[in-house]
Amino acid sequence: MMSSPNECVPSPKPVARSSAHSSAQLPSSAEVVVVGAGPTGSAAAIHAARAGLDVVLLDSQVFPRDKTCGDGLTPRAIAELRRLGLADAILGRTRNRGLKLHGFGGSITALWPSGPFPSEGSAMPRTELDAFLLDAAREAGAKVFDGVPVVGVERGSISKAGAGAGVPGVTGVTVKPGDETSTHHIRTRWLLVADGVRSVVGKQLGRTWHRDSVFGVAARSYVDVRADASAGADDEWIHSHLELRGADGQTHPGYGWIFPLGDGRANLGCGALATASRPARANVKKLLRDYHGQVRGAWSMGEPEMVTSALLPMGGAVSNVAGSNWALLGDAACLVNPLNGEGIDYGMESARLAVELISAIGAGRDGLTHAWPALLQRHYGEGFSLARKLALTLTYPKFLPAVGPMTIGAPWGEPLMGVAARLMGNLVAEEDRDAVARLWKAAGRASLGFDGIAGRKPWA
Ligand SMILES: Cc1cc2nc3c(=O)[nH]c(=O)nc-3n(C[C@H](O)[C@H](O)[C@H](O)COP(=O)(O)OP(=O)(O)OC[C@H]3O[C@@H](n4cnc5c(N)ncnc54)[C@H](O)[C@@H]3O)c2cc1C
Incomplete structure (x- = not known):
């Protein structure tokens, strides 16, 4: 497991803020502007501030704010939080050792694999996690402004920013704080856009999301879990149900989750996969209530509260990044x-x-234009290309009911689902050399090669 530098950050607790920032408080320029203060934007602001850059982090909402999510932090997330020096504060609240998969007549426990990633996970409501990361960004030296939506991007030559003559780029952003009627401009050398699934700012820059590739639609809720319930007391595992039955008794293509939060509650949710041509047939909020009916007894659960749903953009299915x-x-x-x-x-x-890339290359004539999608493809291209093909099979309504009984409940279920949990979590690292890792990587290479010939590679 990785070492934990700077693990002296206070425990997460939301800081109550009453109002948005105003124009008078905003700077007129910054080396880096980050749009969106979810985990991505706050992490970018922390890294940039620690690299010595002058950073402004902007979010349209006033924090603490909710975000529809399962709140699960798997070993990859813990590894990244460790790099930020923030993992122990989160693991101190609750930590889990792996995944229990249920359905098709069985239950299987898969430990988080040991290896390059930590073998522990956690879960924290996003209201708290995101406020915690936002505070960490401020502590790292970023200038943080919430309640300040970015409403436009200004383009022009960025030669004056030291990037060579006549290079087209973004020169700044326009913001419209709170209820103000006037706008305010912030000039910037670098713009990092982390404004989430709909990415309105990304769209202004030419982002195109390809929904012919697989995407998710999911609902989440919070439920009280009685501590003395046999399953509910068991916070050491996160749970995933692969067999979801609607009120009609039919199996629906989708999956459910129960992520214990360590405070007597769990995040209970469900999701389905879809494409533009095969939209999810299930109403996920309704499916969530059916799922709750299926599991509430074993967990002595209260009623689902704060039920919300949202889309999940997946697998790098986007151009112009x-x-x-x-x-x-x-x-x-x-x-x-x-x-x-x-x-x-x-x-x-x-x-x-x-942040590593902008520190390394400078804006140059091409700057990030090709370097960024190429880097994403190097890190995630093979895994995501393969994952989205496998996920596509789940959009066929008859696939899971046909194949499911041959998985968890079968005699070979235990080893099979152990491998599946590792692959589903993308917990195969570059340095892994075992047979499963080699097979997965070879399949990933073939899948990406196929995308190059007959499809669209991620981020292309
Ligand atoms: C139901 C559901 C369950 C999920 N479960 C999990 C899970 O268990 N584990 C997991 O790892 N992932 C999960 N995800 C995915 C996860 O929620 C996202 O991948 C994650 O939130 C992405 O973080 P982000 O910072 O990129 O975007 P976000 O968290 O969406 O943050 C974007 C931020 O940008 C701000 N913003 C938007 N527009 C502007 C603007 N114009 N100006 C300024 N600010 C702006 C928003 O206010 C927001 O704060 C789930 C998603 C859904 C929908």
Whole structure:
């Protein structure tokens, strides 16, 4: 497991803020402007501030704010939080050792694999996690402004920013704080866009999300879990149900999750995969209530509260993710694993990689335009290309009901699902040399090669 530098940050607790910032408080320029203060944007601001850059972090909402999510932090996320020096504070609240997969007549426990990633995970409501990361960004030296939406990007020659003559790029952003009627401009040398799934700022820069590739639609809720319930007391595992039955008794293509939060509650949710031509048939909020009915007894659960749903952009299915001095990160760059719906980890990883890249290359004539998608492809291209093909099979309504009984409940279920948990979590590292890792990487290479000939590579 990785060492934990700077693990002296206070425990996460939301800081109550009453109002948005005003124009008078905003600077007129910064070396780096980060749009969006989810885990991606806050991680980018922390890395940039620690690299000695003058950073402004902007979010349209006033924190603490909710974000529809399963709140799960798998080993990849813990690894990234460790790099930021923030993991222990989060693991101190709750930590889990792996995944219990249920359905099709069985239950299987898969420990988080040991290896390059930590073998522990956690879960924390996003209201708290995101406020915690935002505070860490401020402590790292970023100038943080919440309640300040970015409403426009200004383009022009960035030669004056030291990038060579006549290079087109982004010269600044326009913001419109709180209820103010007037706008305010912030000039910048670098723009990092982490404004989430719909990425309005990304769209202004030319982002195109390809929904012919697989994406997710999911709902989450919070439920009280009685501490003396046999399953509910068991916070050491996160749970995933692969067999979801609607009120009609039919199996629905989708999956459910229960992520204990360590405070007597769990995040209970469910999701389904879809493409533009095969939209999810299930209403996920309704499916969530059916799922709750299925599991509430074993967990002595209360009623689902704060039920919300949202889309998950997956597998790098997006074009135009960078220009000479700007880049899209996290959900804005569709950095969600199609096989398990995690995006917090990839968002934070992309934040680190982007800051390393801008520190290394300078804006130059081409700058980030090709370097950024190429870097994303190097790190995630093979895994995401393969994952989105496998995930696509789950959009066929008859696939899971047909194949499911041959998995968890079967005699070979235990070893099979152990491997599946590792692959679904994309917990195969570059240095892994075992047979499963070699097979997975070879399949990933073939899949990416196929995309290059007959499809669209991630981020292309
Ligand atoms: C139901 C559901 C369950 C999920 N479960 C998990 C899970 O268990 N684990 C996991 O790892 N991932 C999960 N995900 C995915 C995860 O939520 C996202 O991948 C993650 O939030 C991405 O972080 P981000 O910082 O890129 O974007 P976000 O968290 O969406 O943050 C974007 C920020 O940008 C701000 N913003 C938007 N527009 C502007 C603007 N114009 N100006 C300024 N600010 C702006 C928003 O206010 C927001 O704060 C789930 C997603 C869903 C929908």
